[in-house]
Amino acid sequence: MRILVHVSGGKPDPWLAELRTVLPEAELRVWQPGDDDPADYAVVWKPPAAMLGRRPGLKAVFNVGAGVDAILELGDAVPAELPVIRLDDAGMGMQMAEYVTHAVLRYFRRFDEFSMQENAANWRFLKPYEKRDFRVGILGLGVLGRRIAEALAHFDFPLNGWSRSQRNLAGIQCYAGPEGFTEFLRHSRVLVCVLPLTPETRGLLNRAALAHLPQGAFLINVARGDHVVEQDLLELVQNGHIAGATLDVFNEEPLPRAHPFWKEPRITVTPHCAALTLRGDSIRQIAGKIRALERGEPVAGLVDRTKGY
């Protein structure tokens, strides 16, 4: 079995070492420009278009991340019949739950305000919020969104969820599709975005959408920067409609030094660190799926190209 590897922005060696451990029978090679030789599987992060063309023998592409937008944006350069398989969770759900729970508790318990008071040596009690006024709306109810919901449910936050097609999940008020979007927003004091980036979701969080959130709402984006129209968000934060935003992803990364988000105290910036791909967990998951495919069995995480995730 021949496995072709390409990991943009990272060194291939640690990935090869993990693959060698769990699939000792495989022939591994790192993709180089001009390599059109046969391979059975590709393991990729942000691959170049030339890598996934009509390669002889290629049975499936494994993405070492949850979001497959960088593959699907290659369009016709990736044959329509080539299965693209994303990671199910591989430790990212827990990391997302940590990041989002921290941010929700920070807003709910007013820790940013206490911190500003602390800077002025000001000991002053602030009236707590009530949970019934702090409904958290999760955009995207896949593996990651549901894991985040589970963590927030542990703290008794009332929850909304929104997905492309209707879901019924215990403890979550579920909305679906364009027709449910406005109602979902109107009842979400905190909006958590964990959607896949597709042509339908790009720019979804624009002025019109964000204005439907209640006055004093909060935004947490751990999905992709391009879900948000950044100028619209900035204006809604500056006019006070949005009380705060915690953003891990941006239209351009690294976030340019001159970007106004850095200086806006109500916007918290982190450097795309909410959930890392855990190499060992990911490779073990991919190896298990390769073995299943070799036995002719179905695998989880197969991307639906018409939906885009």
Next chain:
Amino acid sequence: MRILVHVSGGKPDPWLAELRTVLPEAELRVWQPGDDDPADYAVVWKPPAAMLGRRPGLKAVFNVGAGVDAILELGDAVPAELPVIRLDDAGMGMQMAEYVTHAVLRYFRRFDEFSMQENAANWRFLKPYEKRDFRVGILGLGVLGRRIAEALAHFDFPLNGWSRSQRNLAGIQCYAGPEGFTEFLRHSRVLVCVLPLTPETRGLLNRAALAHLPQGAFLINVARGDHVVEQDLLELVQNGHIAGATLDVFNEEPLPRAHPFWKEPRITVTPHCAALTLRGDSIRQIAGKIRALERGEPVAGLVDRTKGY
């Protein structure tokens, strides 16, 4: 039934209103200096010594908080045979779990460091900690400590616990007594203090104890300020042995404006807000216990005066 009420630092009227709702048959009165008249029960927060003396008919004292140190410090002014009953949880466990989980995630995910980078418009990845290096040690395994443990277990933090007498709790490495204290500290990267304040625990977190924590440890104190020797903590933070402390309680409250904790960036100060007594929940719990006592049944939360909690 006659109930005598005294709530230091708060207005009595909302407490009387709640009591009237749940115990409509009771005669309620607010304690005034010189009132030595009979009463069946007292509902108190930080009562004066004169209130709890040998009052005719007094069957029990209910403390509207978890810590009864302010009552026990009255010493012989409170008859030894008078039952003192503390709140079991009444919503404080959840609030404590929120506060502590937020602080643990903040340290674990290095959000303070990301925040400092953000102030310099610096987009820089920081290597994450591993949970196996982030064992959380909980000092005090009563109702509140166990609720905190439950929240942290949801995020798979490895847990230590320490209590006066040995406990066996699923998922917690339990230590007990003076003989287990040093080992407990040596294996706790984060120390969470939720102990009752007693003569045995006052000043427990002094230089000798804190120095047993591993290099780069964190302290979270949501119990009483007098558990900590503040000058010792400050020195261990300044010399780097303790990487950060989140403190909700202090030797003197409000924390004096000139206190060095305000200016130390590695010490986070909040104004004793980690867990508020929720009036409605507390009074419903007290009413239930009064009814049980009237039927001759035992109640939870009876303070052991020899232990001090």
